[in-house]
Amino acid sequence: MNVLILGGTGEARRLAGELPGHAVISSLAGRVTAPRLPPGPVRVGGFGGADGLAEWLLDNEINAVVDATHPFAATMTATAAAVTRELGVPYVVLRRPGWRQGPADDWRWVDSVAGAAGTLPAERVFLTTGREELAAFAHLDGHWFLARSVEPPQPPLPRQLTVVLDRGPFTVDGELTLMREHRVRVLVTKDSGGEMTAAKLTAARELGVPVVVVRRPPLPGGVEVVSGVAAAVSWVSGIAGV
Structure with a gap:
Protein backbone atom coordinates (compact mmCIF):
# COMPACT_ATOMS: atom_id res chain seq x y z
CA MET A 1 0.00 0.00 0.00
CA GLY A 98 -0.94 12.28 28.07
CA TRP A 99 1.00 12.77 31.29
CA ARG A 100 -0.59 11.59 34.53
CA GLN A 101 -0.52 13.74 37.65
CA GLY A 102 0.85 12.08 40.77
CA PRO A 103 -0.12 12.75 44.40
CA ALA A 104 3.01 14.86 44.97
CA ASP A 105 2.46 17.03 41.87
CA ASP A 106 1.04 20.56 42.04
CA TRP A 107 -0.58 20.92 38.63
CA ARG A 108 -3.02 23.65 37.55
CA TRP A 109 -4.94 22.64 34.42
CA VAL A 110 -6.01 25.22 31.83
CA ASP A 111 -7.69 24.97 28.42
CA SER A 112 -5.33 27.14 26.39
CA VAL A 113 -1.97 28.89 26.37
CA ALA A 114 -3.82 32.19 26.80
CA GLY A 115 -5.43 30.67 29.87
CA ALA A 116 -1.99 29.74 31.17
CA ALA A 117 -0.86 33.34 30.77
CA GLY A 118 -3.70 34.39 33.05
CA THR A 119 -3.00 31.69 35.65
CA LEU A 120 0.62 32.20 36.71
CA PRO A 121 1.07 31.66 40.47
CA ALA A 122 4.59 33.18 40.48
CA GLU A 123 6.63 35.74 38.54
CA ARG A 124 9.68 33.66 37.51
CA VAL A 125 8.28 31.41 34.81
CA PHE A 126 9.77 28.55 32.78
CA LEU A 127 7.89 28.35 29.46
CA THR A 128 8.06 25.05 27.55
CA THR A 129 5.05 25.61 25.31
CA GLY A 130 7.03 26.17 22.11
CA ARG A 131 8.38 29.32 20.45
CA GLU A 132 5.16 30.03 18.55
CA GLU A 133 3.22 30.43 21.82
CA LEU A 134 5.41 33.09 23.45
CA ALA A 135 3.27 35.93 22.10
CA ALA A 136 0.54 34.98 24.61
CA PHE A 137 2.87 36.10 27.41
CA ALA A 138 4.27 39.23 25.74
CA HIS A 139 2.01 41.61 27.68
CA LEU A 140 3.20 40.43 31.11
CA ASP A 141 5.86 43.04 31.86
CA GLY A 142 5.92 42.19 35.56
CA HIS A 143 7.07 38.61 34.96
CA TRP A 144 10.47 37.15 34.09
CA PHE A 145 10.47 34.27 31.61
CA LEU A 146 12.82 31.46 30.72
CA ALA A 147 11.81 29.91 27.39
CA ARG A 148 13.23 26.82 25.73
CA SER A 149 12.86 26.11 22.03
CA VAL A 150 14.66 24.36 19.19
CA GLU A 151 15.03 27.59 17.19
CA PRO A 152 15.03 31.29 18.15
CA PRO A 153 11.54 32.73 18.69
CA GLN A 154 10.19 35.71 16.78
CA PRO A 155 8.41 38.80 18.20
CA PRO A 156 6.17 39.64 19.90
CA LEU A 157 7.99 38.40 22.99
CA PRO A 158 7.93 39.14 26.72
CA ARG A 159 10.12 42.08 27.72
CA GLN A 160 11.99 40.08 30.36
CA LEU A 161 12.93 36.90 28.50
CA THR A 162 15.89 34.52 28.52
CA VAL A 163 15.91 31.93 25.72
CA VAL A 164 17.63 28.54 25.88
CA LEU A 165 18.01 26.78 22.52
CA ASP A 166 17.91 23.03 23.07
CA ARG A 167 16.22 19.87 21.86
CA GLY A 168 15.15 16.87 23.95
CA PRO A 169 15.40 14.31 25.34
CA PHE A 170 16.15 16.02 28.65
CA THR A 171 17.33 14.52 31.95
CA VAL A 172 16.03 15.15 35.44
CA ASP A 173 19.48 16.31 36.60
CA GLY A 174 19.70 18.74 33.71
CA GLU A 175 16.24 20.13 34.39
CA LEU A 176 16.97 20.50 38.10
CA THR A 177 20.16 22.41 37.32
CA LEU A 178 18.41 24.69 34.82
CA MET A 179 15.49 25.47 37.11
CA ARG A 180 17.70 26.12 40.13
CA GLU A 181 20.11 28.30 38.15
CA HIS A 182 17.28 30.53 36.94
CA ARG A 183 15.29 30.40 40.20
CA VAL A 184 12.18 29.14 38.42
CA ARG A 185 9.02 29.38 40.52
CA VAL A 186 6.42 28.08 38.04
CA LEU A 187 6.58 25.79 35.01
CA VAL A 188 4.21 26.14 32.04
CA THR A 189 3.82 23.23 29.64
CA LYS A 190 1.42 21.55 27.26
CA ASP A 191 0.21 18.03 27.94
CA SER A 192 2.36 16.62 25.16
CA GLY A 193 2.97 13.27 26.83
CA GLY A 194 5.93 11.01 26.14
CA GLU A 195 9.29 10.58 27.82
CA MET A 196 11.47 13.01 25.83
CA THR A 197 10.37 16.07 27.80
CA ALA A 198 8.82 14.54 30.94
CA ALA A 199 11.94 15.15 33.07
CA LYS A 200 10.86 18.75 33.73
CA LEU A 201 7.79 17.46 35.54
CA THR A 202 9.91 15.31 37.84
CA ALA A 203 12.22 18.26 38.47
CA ALA A 204 9.26 20.51 39.30
CA ARG A 205 7.94 17.91 41.74
CA GLU A 206 11.31 17.64 43.49
CA LEU A 207 11.63 21.43 43.75
CA GLY A 208 8.04 21.99 44.83
CA VAL A 209 7.39 24.14 41.75
CA PRO A 210 3.77 24.34 40.57
CA VAL A 211 3.04 23.39 36.96
CA VAL A 212 0.45 25.06 34.74
CA VAL A 213 -0.60 22.38 32.24
CA VAL A 214 -2.47 23.16 29.01
CA ARG A 215 -5.03 20.47 28.15
CA ARG A 216 -4.96 18.83 24.76
CA PRO A 217 -7.46 20.02 22.17
CA PRO A 218 -10.22 17.48 21.53
Missing part, protein backbone atom coordinates in the same frame (compact mmCIF):
# COMPACT_ATOMS: atom_id res chain seq x y z
CA ASN A 2 0.89 3.67 -0.28
CA VAL A 3 0.88 5.01 3.28
CA LEU A 4 1.14 8.66 4.31
CA ILE A 5 2.44 9.37 7.81
CA LEU A 6 1.69 12.88 9.04
CA GLY A 7 3.96 14.40 11.64
CA GLY A 8 7.54 14.82 12.82
CA THR A 9 7.04 13.19 16.22
CA GLY A 10 9.22 10.39 17.54
CA GLU A 11 6.34 7.98 17.00
CA ALA A 12 6.07 9.06 13.37
CA ARG A 13 9.78 8.45 12.80
CA ARG A 14 9.66 5.00 14.40
CA LEU A 15 6.54 4.02 12.47
CA ALA A 16 8.17 4.93 9.15
CA GLY A 17 10.79 2.25 9.81
CA GLU A 18 8.28 -0.39 10.92
CA LEU A 19 6.24 -0.78 7.73
CA PRO A 20 8.29 -2.99 5.39
CA GLY A 21 6.49 -3.95 2.23
CA HIS A 22 4.60 -0.66 2.03
CA ALA A 23 5.49 2.53 0.17
CA VAL A 24 5.68 5.01 3.05
CA ILE A 25 5.87 8.80 2.66
CA SER A 26 6.39 10.95 5.75
CA SER A 27 5.12 14.53 5.80
CA LEU A 28 6.70 17.17 8.05
CA ALA A 29 5.22 20.60 8.70
CA GLY A 30 8.52 22.37 8.04
CA ARG A 31 8.56 24.56 11.16
CA VAL A 32 12.07 23.42 12.15
CA THR A 33 15.05 24.19 9.91
CA ALA A 34 16.91 20.92 10.59
CA PRO A 35 14.31 18.35 11.68
CA ARG A 36 15.09 14.77 12.64
CA LEU A 37 14.18 12.86 9.52
CA PRO A 38 12.46 9.48 9.41
CA PRO A 39 13.68 6.73 7.09
CA GLY A 40 12.34 6.75 3.57
CA PRO A 41 10.83 9.48 1.39
CA VAL A 42 9.93 12.74 3.12
CA ARG A 43 7.89 15.75 2.03
CA VAL A 44 8.16 19.06 3.91
CA GLY A 45 5.62 21.87 4.16
CA GLY A 46 1.88 22.35 4.16
CA PHE A 47 -0.58 20.94 1.65
CA GLY A 48 -2.46 24.18 1.03
CA GLY A 49 -5.55 23.41 3.08
CA ALA A 50 -8.17 20.74 2.63
CA ASP A 51 -8.33 21.01 -1.17
CA GLY A 52 -4.56 20.73 -1.45
CA LEU A 53 -4.43 17.69 0.82
CA ALA A 54 -7.24 15.97 -1.10
CA GLU A 55 -5.48 16.59 -4.41
CA TRP A 56 -2.17 15.31 -3.03
CA LEU A 57 -3.74 12.12 -1.65
CA LEU A 58 -5.41 11.40 -4.99
CA ASP A 59 -2.34 12.25 -7.08
CA ASN A 60 -0.16 9.96 -4.97
CA GLU A 61 -2.74 7.17 -4.78
CA ILE A 62 -2.56 7.05 -0.99
CA ASN A 63 -4.32 4.00 0.47
CA ALA A 64 -4.05 4.87 4.17
CA VAL A 65 -3.14 7.85 6.38
CA VAL A 66 -1.61 7.65 9.84
CA ASP A 67 -1.82 10.97 11.67
CA ALA A 68 1.13 10.98 14.07
CA THR A 69 1.27 14.76 14.44
CA HIS A 70 1.85 16.51 17.75
CA PRO A 71 -1.16 16.29 20.12
CA PHE A 72 -1.61 20.07 19.74
CA ALA A 73 -1.58 20.11 15.90
CA ALA A 74 -5.37 20.46 15.98
CA THR A 75 -5.77 22.18 12.60
CA MET A 76 -3.85 19.52 10.68
CA THR A 77 -5.71 16.72 12.42
CA ALA A 78 -9.11 18.29 11.78
CA THR A 79 -8.25 18.80 8.10
CA ALA A 80 -6.88 15.29 7.64
CA ALA A 81 -9.88 13.71 9.36
CA ALA A 82 -12.36 15.62 7.18
CA VAL A 83 -10.52 15.04 3.89
CA THR A 84 -9.93 11.32 4.40
CA ARG A 85 -13.55 10.85 5.43
CA GLU A 86 -14.74 12.59 2.26
CA LEU A 87 -12.41 10.56 0.04
CA GLY A 88 -13.00 7.27 1.84
CA VAL A 89 -9.30 6.86 2.66
CA PRO A 90 -8.67 4.86 5.85
CA TYR A 91 -7.37 7.18 8.59
CA VAL A 92 -6.11 6.65 12.13
CA VAL A 93 -4.63 8.97 14.76
CA LEU A 94 -1.48 7.72 16.51
CA ARG A 95 -1.54 9.63 19.77
CA ARG A 96 0.78 9.03 22.73
CA PRO A 97 -0.93 9.02 26.14
CA LEU A 219 -9.94 15.13 18.59
CA PRO A 220 -12.52 15.29 15.78
CA GLY A 221 -15.52 13.10 16.44
CA GLY A 222 -15.56 9.58 15.08
CA VAL A 223 -11.83 9.16 14.39
CA GLU A 224 -10.04 5.94 15.27
CA VAL A 225 -7.17 6.36 17.74
CA VAL A 226 -4.23 4.09 18.62
CA SER A 227 -1.74 4.83 21.37
CA GLY A 228 1.49 3.21 20.22
CA VAL A 229 3.62 2.39 17.18
CA ALA A 230 2.89 -1.34 17.43
CA ALA A 231 -0.84 -0.65 17.37
CA ALA A 232 -0.40 1.59 14.33
CA VAL A 233 1.54 -1.15 12.53
CA SER A 234 -1.30 -3.58 13.29
CA TRP A 235 -3.82 -1.07 11.96
CA VAL A 236 -1.93 -0.70 8.68
CA SER A 237 -1.63 -4.48 8.38
CA GLY A 238 -5.37 -4.79 8.93
CA ILE A 239 -6.12 -2.25 6.21
CA ALA A 240 -3.76 -4.11 3.86
CA GLY A 241 -5.42 -7.42 4.72
CA VAL A 242 -2.13 -8.93 5.92
Whole structure:
Protein backbone atom coordinates (compact mmCIF):
# COMPACT_ATOMS: atom_id res chain seq x y z
CA MET A 1 0.00 0.00 0.00
CA ASN A 2 0.89 3.67 -0.28
CA VAL A 3 0.88 5.01 3.28
CA LEU A 4 1.14 8.66 4.31
CA ILE A 5 2.44 9.37 7.81
CA LEU A 6 1.69 12.88 9.04
CA GLY A 7 3.96 14.40 11.64
CA GLY A 8 7.54 14.82 12.82
CA THR A 9 7.04 13.19 16.22
CA GLY A 10 9.22 10.39 17.54
CA GLU A 11 6.34 7.98 17.00
CA ALA A 12 6.07 9.06 13.37
CA ARG A 13 9.78 8.45 12.80
CA ARG A 14 9.66 5.00 14.40
CA LEU A 15 6.54 4.02 12.47
CA ALA A 16 8.17 4.93 9.15
CA GLY A 17 10.79 2.25 9.81
CA GLU A 18 8.28 -0.39 10.92
CA LEU A 19 6.24 -0.78 7.73
CA PRO A 20 8.29 -2.99 5.39
CA GLY A 21 6.49 -3.95 2.23
CA HIS A 22 4.60 -0.66 2.03
CA ALA A 23 5.49 2.53 0.17
CA VAL A 24 5.68 5.01 3.05
CA ILE A 25 5.87 8.80 2.66
CA SER A 26 6.39 10.95 5.75
CA SER A 27 5.12 14.53 5.80
CA LEU A 28 6.70 17.17 8.05
CA ALA A 29 5.22 20.60 8.70
CA GLY A 30 8.52 22.37 8.04
CA ARG A 31 8.56 24.56 11.16
CA VAL A 32 12.07 23.42 12.15
CA THR A 33 15.05 24.19 9.91
CA ALA A 34 16.91 20.92 10.59
CA PRO A 35 14.31 18.35 11.68
CA ARG A 36 15.09 14.77 12.64
CA LEU A 37 14.18 12.86 9.52
CA PRO A 38 12.46 9.48 9.41
CA PRO A 39 13.68 6.73 7.09
CA GLY A 40 12.34 6.75 3.57
CA PRO A 41 10.83 9.48 1.39
CA VAL A 42 9.93 12.74 3.12
CA ARG A 43 7.89 15.75 2.03
CA VAL A 44 8.16 19.06 3.91
CA GLY A 45 5.62 21.87 4.16
CA GLY A 46 1.88 22.35 4.16
CA PHE A 47 -0.58 20.94 1.65
CA GLY A 48 -2.46 24.18 1.03
CA GLY A 49 -5.55 23.41 3.08
CA ALA A 50 -8.17 20.74 2.63
CA ASP A 51 -8.33 21.01 -1.17
CA GLY A 52 -4.56 20.73 -1.45
CA LEU A 53 -4.43 17.69 0.82
CA ALA A 54 -7.24 15.97 -1.10
CA GLU A 55 -5.48 16.59 -4.41
CA TRP A 56 -2.17 15.31 -3.03
CA LEU A 57 -3.74 12.12 -1.65
CA LEU A 58 -5.41 11.40 -4.99
CA ASP A 59 -2.34 12.25 -7.08
CA ASN A 60 -0.16 9.96 -4.97
CA GLU A 61 -2.74 7.17 -4.78
CA ILE A 62 -2.56 7.05 -0.99
CA ASN A 63 -4.32 4.00 0.47
CA ALA A 64 -4.05 4.87 4.17
CA VAL A 65 -3.14 7.85 6.38
CA VAL A 66 -1.61 7.65 9.84
CA ASP A 67 -1.82 10.97 11.67
CA ALA A 68 1.13 10.98 14.07
CA THR A 69 1.27 14.76 14.44
CA HIS A 70 1.85 16.51 17.75
CA PRO A 71 -1.16 16.29 20.12
CA PHE A 72 -1.61 20.07 19.74
CA ALA A 73 -1.58 20.11 15.90
CA ALA A 74 -5.37 20.46 15.98
CA THR A 75 -5.77 22.18 12.60
CA MET A 76 -3.85 19.52 10.68
CA THR A 77 -5.71 16.72 12.42
CA ALA A 78 -9.11 18.29 11.78
CA THR A 79 -8.25 18.80 8.10
CA ALA A 80 -6.88 15.29 7.64
CA ALA A 81 -9.88 13.71 9.36
CA ALA A 82 -12.36 15.62 7.18
CA VAL A 83 -10.52 15.04 3.89
CA THR A 84 -9.93 11.32 4.40
CA ARG A 85 -13.55 10.85 5.43
CA GLU A 86 -14.74 12.59 2.26
CA LEU A 87 -12.41 10.56 0.04
CA GLY A 88 -13.00 7.27 1.84
CA VAL A 89 -9.30 6.86 2.66
CA PRO A 90 -8.67 4.86 5.85
CA TYR A 91 -7.37 7.18 8.59
CA VAL A 92 -6.11 6.65 12.13
CA VAL A 93 -4.63 8.97 14.76
CA LEU A 94 -1.48 7.72 16.51
CA ARG A 95 -1.54 9.63 19.77
CA ARG A 96 0.78 9.03 22.73
CA PRO A 97 -0.93 9.02 26.14
CA GLY A 98 -0.94 12.28 28.07
CA TRP A 99 1.00 12.77 31.29
CA ARG A 100 -0.59 11.59 34.53
CA GLN A 101 -0.52 13.74 37.65
CA GLY A 102 0.85 12.08 40.77
CA PRO A 103 -0.12 12.75 44.40
CA ALA A 104 3.01 14.86 44.97
CA ASP A 105 2.46 17.03 41.87
CA ASP A 106 1.04 20.56 42.04
CA TRP A 107 -0.58 20.92 38.63
CA ARG A 108 -3.02 23.65 37.55
CA TRP A 109 -4.94 22.64 34.42
CA VAL A 110 -6.01 25.22 31.83
CA ASP A 111 -7.69 24.97 28.42
CA SER A 112 -5.33 27.14 26.39
CA VAL A 113 -1.97 28.89 26.37
CA ALA A 114 -3.82 32.19 26.80
CA GLY A 115 -5.43 30.67 29.87
CA ALA A 116 -1.99 29.74 31.17
CA ALA A 117 -0.86 33.34 30.77
CA GLY A 118 -3.70 34.39 33.05
CA THR A 119 -3.00 31.69 35.65
CA LEU A 120 0.62 32.20 36.71
CA PRO A 121 1.07 31.66 40.47
CA ALA A 122 4.59 33.18 40.48
CA GLU A 123 6.63 35.74 38.54
CA ARG A 124 9.68 33.66 37.51
CA VAL A 125 8.28 31.41 34.81
CA PHE A 126 9.77 28.55 32.78
CA LEU A 127 7.89 28.35 29.46
CA THR A 128 8.06 25.05 27.55
CA THR A 129 5.05 25.61 25.31
CA GLY A 130 7.03 26.17 22.11
CA ARG A 131 8.38 29.32 20.45
CA GLU A 132 5.16 30.03 18.55
CA GLU A 133 3.22 30.43 21.82
CA LEU A 134 5.41 33.09 23.45
CA ALA A 135 3.27 35.93 22.10
CA ALA A 136 0.54 34.98 24.61
CA PHE A 137 2.87 36.10 27.41
CA ALA A 138 4.27 39.23 25.74
CA HIS A 139 2.01 41.61 27.68
CA LEU A 140 3.20 40.43 31.11
CA ASP A 141 5.86 43.04 31.86
CA GLY A 142 5.92 42.19 35.56
CA HIS A 143 7.07 38.61 34.96
CA TRP A 144 10.47 37.15 34.09
CA PHE A 145 10.47 34.27 31.61
CA LEU A 146 12.82 31.46 30.72
CA ALA A 147 11.81 29.91 27.39
CA ARG A 148 13.23 26.82 25.73
CA SER A 149 12.86 26.11 22.03
CA VAL A 150 14.66 24.36 19.19
CA GLU A 151 15.03 27.59 17.19
CA PRO A 152 15.03 31.29 18.15
CA PRO A 153 11.54 32.73 18.69
CA GLN A 154 10.19 35.71 16.78
CA PRO A 155 8.41 38.80 18.20
CA PRO A 156 6.17 39.64 19.90
CA LEU A 157 7.99 38.40 22.99
CA PRO A 158 7.93 39.14 26.72
CA ARG A 159 10.12 42.08 27.72
CA GLN A 160 11.99 40.08 30.36
CA LEU A 161 12.93 36.90 28.50
CA THR A 162 15.89 34.52 28.52
CA VAL A 163 15.91 31.93 25.72
CA VAL A 164 17.63 28.54 25.88
CA LEU A 165 18.01 26.78 22.52
CA ASP A 166 17.91 23.03 23.07
CA ARG A 167 16.22 19.87 21.86
CA GLY A 168 15.15 16.87 23.95
CA PRO A 169 15.40 14.31 25.34
CA PHE A 170 16.15 16.02 28.65
CA THR A 171 17.33 14.52 31.95
CA VAL A 172 16.03 15.15 35.44
CA ASP A 173 19.48 16.31 36.60
CA GLY A 174 19.70 18.74 33.71
CA GLU A 175 16.24 20.13 34.39
CA LEU A 176 16.97 20.50 38.10
CA THR A 177 20.16 22.41 37.32
CA LEU A 178 18.41 24.69 34.82
CA MET A 179 15.49 25.47 37.11
CA ARG A 180 17.70 26.12 40.13
CA GLU A 181 20.11 28.30 38.15
CA HIS A 182 17.28 30.53 36.94
CA ARG A 183 15.29 30.40 40.20
CA VAL A 184 12.18 29.14 38.42
CA ARG A 185 9.02 29.38 40.52
CA VAL A 186 6.42 28.08 38.04
CA LEU A 187 6.58 25.79 35.01
CA VAL A 188 4.21 26.14 32.04
CA THR A 189 3.82 23.23 29.64
CA LYS A 190 1.42 21.55 27.26
CA ASP A 191 0.21 18.03 27.94
CA SER A 192 2.36 16.62 25.16
CA GLY A 193 2.97 13.27 26.83
CA GLY A 194 5.93 11.01 26.14
CA GLU A 195 9.29 10.58 27.82
CA MET A 196 11.47 13.01 25.83
CA THR A 197 10.37 16.07 27.80
CA ALA A 198 8.82 14.54 30.94
CA ALA A 199 11.94 15.15 33.07
CA LYS A 200 10.86 18.75 33.73
CA LEU A 201 7.79 17.46 35.54
CA THR A 202 9.91 15.31 37.84
CA ALA A 203 12.22 18.26 38.47
CA ALA A 204 9.26 20.51 39.30
CA ARG A 205 7.94 17.91 41.74
CA GLU A 206 11.31 17.64 43.49
CA LEU A 207 11.63 21.43 43.75
CA GLY A 208 8.04 21.99 44.83
CA VAL A 209 7.39 24.14 41.75
CA PRO A 210 3.77 24.34 40.57
CA VAL A 211 3.04 23.39 36.96
CA VAL A 212 0.45 25.06 34.74
CA VAL A 213 -0.60 22.38 32.24
CA VAL A 214 -2.47 23.16 29.01
CA ARG A 215 -5.03 20.47 28.15
CA ARG A 216 -4.96 18.83 24.76
CA PRO A 217 -7.46 20.02 22.17
CA PRO A 218 -10.22 17.48 21.53
CA LEU A 219 -9.94 15.13 18.59
CA PRO A 220 -12.52 15.29 15.78
CA GLY A 221 -15.52 13.10 16.44
CA GLY A 222 -15.56 9.58 15.08
CA VAL A 223 -11.83 9.16 14.39
CA GLU A 224 -10.04 5.94 15.27
CA VAL A 225 -7.17 6.36 17.74
CA VAL A 226 -4.23 4.09 18.62
CA SER A 227 -1.74 4.83 21.37
CA GLY A 228 1.49 3.21 20.22
CA VAL A 229 3.62 2.39 17.18
CA ALA A 230 2.89 -1.34 17.43
CA ALA A 231 -0.84 -0.65 17.37
CA ALA A 232 -0.40 1.59 14.33
CA VAL A 233 1.54 -1.15 12.53
CA SER A 234 -1.30 -3.58 13.29
CA TRP A 235 -3.82 -1.07 11.96
CA VAL A 236 -1.93 -0.70 8.68
CA SER A 237 -1.63 -4.48 8.38
CA GLY A 238 -5.37 -4.79 8.93
CA ILE A 239 -6.12 -2.25 6.21
CA ALA A 240 -3.76 -4.11 3.86
CA GLY A 241 -5.42 -7.42 4.72
CA VAL A 242 -2.13 -8.93 5.92
